[in-house]
Amino acid sequence: MEQVSSKIKTQKSKHVFIVCGEPSGDLNAGLLAEALKKLNPDIKISGVGGALLQKSGAEIFYDIAGLSVMGLFDVLKKLPKFFALKKLILEKISSEKPDAIILVDFSGFNLRLAKTINKKIPVIYYVSPQVWASRKGRVETIKKYISKMIVIFKFEEEFYKKYGIDAEFVGHPLLDIVKPAQEKNEFLKQCGFSENKTTIALLPGSRAAEIKNILPVMAKTAELISEKLKNAQFVIARSPNVELNIYKEIIDGFKINITIIEGRTYDCLNIADFALVCSGTATLETAIMQKPFVIIYKMNLLNYLLYRPQVKLPYIGMVNIVAGKKIIPEFIQFGAKPEIIAEAVLGILRDETKLSQMKKNLSEISSLLGPSNAATSAAKIILNIIS
Numbered sequence: 001m002e003q004v005s006s007k008i009k010t011q012k013s014k015h016v017f018i019v020c021g022e023p024s025g026d027l028n029a030g031l032l033a034e035a036l037k038k039l040n041p042d043i044k045i046s047g048v049g050g051a052l053l054q055k056s057g058a059e060i061f062y063d064i065a066g067l068s069v070m071g072l073f074d075v076l077k078k079l080p081k082f083f084a085l086k087k088l089i090l091e092k093i094s095s096e097k098p099d100a101i102i103l104v105d106f107s108g109f110n111l112r113l114a115k116t117i118n119k120k121i122p123v124i125y126y127v128s129p130q131v132w133a134s135r136k137g138r139v140e141t142i143k144k145y146i147s148k149m150i151v152i153f154k155f156e157e158e159f160y161k162k163y164g165i166d167a168e169f170v171g172h173p174l175l176d177i178v179k180p181a182q183e184k185n186e187f188l189k190q191c192g193f194s195e196n197k198t199t200i201a202l203l204p205g206s207r208a209a210e211i212k213n214i215l216p217v218m219a220k221t222a223e224l225i226s227e228k229l230k231n232a233q234f235v236i237a238r239s240p241n242v243e244l245n246i247y248k249e250i251i252d253g254f255k256i257n258i259t260i261i262e263g264r265t266y267d268c269l270n271i272a273d274f275a276l277v278c279s280g281t282a283t284l285e286t287a288i289m290q291k292p293f294v295i296i297y298k299m300n301l302l303n304y305l306l307y308r309p310q311v312k313l314p315y316i317g318m319v320n321i322v323a324g325k326k327i328i329p330e331f332i333q334f335g336a337k338p339e340i341i342a343e344a345v346l347g348i349l350r351d352e353t354k355l356s357q358m359k360k361n362l363s364e365i366s367s368l369l370g371p372s373n374a375a376t377s378a379a380k381i382i383l384n385i386i387s
């Protein structure tokens with residue numbers, strides 16, 4: 001018995017690498033790392049991430065600031081950075097010999113990394129690439145080089161199983177974190193807002209390139225709405241990853257007062273009666289908060305012409321994809337015209353039947369996103385693999 005006990009004491013503690021590359025990935029990576037640490041306090045976590053992954057107790061050997069990209073041309077500009085990062089990760093794997101590598105979204109980089117690793121160690125993917133929407137050829141890459149897919153949408157599990165891929169659905173991590181930090185009335189006062197006015201929140205994205213393309217459309221839409229809806233007040237939920245000056249330079253060009261609040265997205269949504277939302281994770285956050293909204297997206301024209309033919313789904317908003325039907329209006333690229341959007345928003349706000357139906361549809365979204373405690377469920381799967 002003493003010999004067995006001695007072996008257990010000297011056993012090497014587990015070590016995993018986590019690799020993410022964008023703010024939403026950093027959020028999910030941070031939640032996952034927290035869950036891993038709670039279940040196994042001795043586990044060592046290191047990798048590529050941002051402030052949220054680092055805050056969870058992970059050792060960051062590469063900060064993702066400035067790593068996220070939008071479109072082919074942005075990718076081409078940052079290729080030297082990606083090559084250097086891939087080389088660094090492979091060197092770290094060689095020298096530190098982690099028990100597994102966990103890839104979080106960031107598919108363009110992470111799938112190439114997985115291919116190079118070639119299952120020399122377990123490669124686990126958490127938060128799947130959207131291969132079901134475009135470029136389905138990547139499914140073969142996943143089948144060959146990924147040891148386990150941990151997915152956050154039920155339809156993704158079904159999709160991967162059709163191709164014989166080991167996939168497990170854990171639910172969506174947003175269900176556990178989308179909560180306001182402050183009471184509505186208190187936050188309204190803090191913003192200098194009236195309780196008797198219609199509050200409209202603007203969520204223009206989490207990347208500088210997105211904001212430069214989308215915020216001008218949203219600001220002009222807000223300006224047009226304010227001309228018809230005299231009691232409207234507007235707030236921008238600012239991403240901490242983007243400089244304040246980028247927002248200010250854009251909204252200063254419009255004849256409208258818009259309050260900018262940093263890092264309080266859920267509080268901004270909590271006080272909102274309606275929202276203008278950039279396509280992406282924010283559409284699900286807004287849906288979970290059950291706030292009526294419209295989806296707006298616009299990108300560099302050449303990037304749009306390159307990528308649009310690859311998308312095979314009828315919608316781009318995750319909330320519509322999850323619902324399986326268009327419950328939220330989408331204004332994409334050439335359709336993202338402020339006059340059209342403002343008219344649609346006013347039409348919904350002035351029609352109680354439309355507003356009620358939208359709220360009813362949104363109330364069903366949370367149940368479609370699965371069980372709570374997604375990060376903990378994912379962590380259990382990972383610890384079981386590396387044990």
